[in-house]
Amino acid sequence: MRRADLVAAVVLLALAALYYQQSFFVVRGFATDRLGPTFVPRLLAGALAVLALALLSRALGGRSDRTPPPGARTGLLLTIFVLLVGYAVVMPKLGFLLVTPAFLAAVLAALGIREPLPVVGAAVGMTAVLYFAFAKLLGVLLPPGPLGRV
């Protein structure tokens, strides 16, 4: 896991630095305690930096565990992740009822279901069940999109 640990250590160090830097943007209010709102965050940034350095020195010293072989389907995972991000971007604009079946169908197709009937049937069926459970039973206001409220 040496390379992965090296990358992680660098990313975590950067995160610690960014988090520390951001703590300077916290406004210290009038009514506050002795430690103030930035003490704990800066302590945590320090702790993260120390731990990341420990990880780094271990990786450089060659004392990391073996890296697990990459997942057989990392590309597929990326596809699914992109679909999820796309859903989160588009759904508020086009609405739940339009975007969800398209998203589910795309996920099913990506996962290897190619027969159109099961894909469409499942995508529409699942959307209907989710819509009924959340919008009708729980009263959640799902984004309506151009279709309006059904």
Added chain:
Amino acid sequence: MLANFVLGAQVALRPDALLMTLLGVAWGILGGALPGISGSIAMALLLPFTFGMDPAVALMMLAGVYVGAMYGGSITAILISTPGTPGSAITVVDGYALHQRGESGKALGVSLVTGTVGGVAGVFILVAFAVPLSRIALAFGPPEYFAFGVFGLALISSFVGRDLVKGGISAVLGLMLATVGTDPFSGTPRFTFGSVDLVGGVAAAAGMIGLFAVSEIFYQVAEGVDWERVRGRYTTKLPSLLELWRLRVATLIGIVFGTIEGLLPGGGGAIASFIAYNEAKRWSKHPEEFGRGSLEGVAAPETANNVVTATALIPLLTFGIPGSNSAAILLAGMMLHGLQPGPALFDRTPQVVYGLFVGLLVANLFMLGLGLLALRPSIALVNVRRPFLLAGILGLVLVGAYSINNSMVEVWVVLVTGAVGYLMRRYGYNILAMVLGFVLGFMVEVNLRRSLLISLGDPWVFFTRPISASLLALAVLTFLWPILRRAREARRASPAAGGVAHRAAG
């Protein structure tokens, strides 16, 4: 206490509470039966549904899921030799052997009955420990709570998972996540990057769904995890009363180890079931049957993991420190309803605590009743083709996250924490430590600052009070223990290595 139980029963036996507990148990059995969907994931997926409920009912429903999942996990362990939950991993050995011998009904029946016995015994043990402990916790002030939070974090970071550095990193990341939102003392926003949606902090429920459920789905997609289908016949001939009576020693062993594990952090029933299996074999009159289809080999682990469903709540309810994934989700459920676990919970909202006690008993009885009825639907679900299942769970996750606050922010939180959780799983980090840091962060920080406010800035306040001093000492010891152990092992190994070198040289 009796009055409190009556109060709890009044809540737990209301028709809506009974219905929700029943649904929770059914959902738990179905979820538990699916390999890869553990009890905690099934609970996380249900969190958004509990939002509008009476807090006591919401907690009963979530606890019902955990109870049901333990039995559900044994269904696939027995029928397809794949444990549905980590707690039923060892049940595979004898459960599957019994199934192959054509005695699947006996194996399932034993799992169900001894599991119920374990679950009910667990509730009594929970009450016996939690109520007195909550009185001790009354003596806790801010320094003690701070020290206890630190101790809990040290315990999880160093004992769960193998890697101390990565455990520490995980816990710190969780604590950092908890600092997002309004500062508890000055009221100023921190790390919100100008977003109004983050002023209230990162929703615990969304974080849990991402870290537990979404990361697992990502893992299954990337690693191409698949499982057997339930094919062929299975019998439903149940064990006789005499056969059940012969399992009393194995059941008792399961109760003992389930209790011990519940009090310790991190296992979620898996360790207890392994130890109970081995001990049951040692104490058995027929140890030779273990591994070839021994009913005792099913009874001991299934009792143990069901005892844990109740005993894992002891540290959560009394001190607010969750010791397992599912307890962490129950804590998120409490936070969702504005409840803070600890002694105040027993005092101010006895109907919630005692309602949960009675609800757990009810959930176990429901499990006994539902167990065989749910068999066919569980098998049907296990036999659904994987892509359909994954797509359905993703759909549920997205809408569920949205419904927490009727906003997309939680959907993004779920996606980001899901991706982070996947990387953590893959590269050996400690998800439970991160979750614990996240849910305890607020409590730890508030009590640190409150202590220093009371002591007028004197940090000795943590070391002059006996309870907080001993807890902090324990925390340091716990965190350093793996290092000390390694050093001792190295020292022990080195004279031997030296001896070998000497001989080789000679």
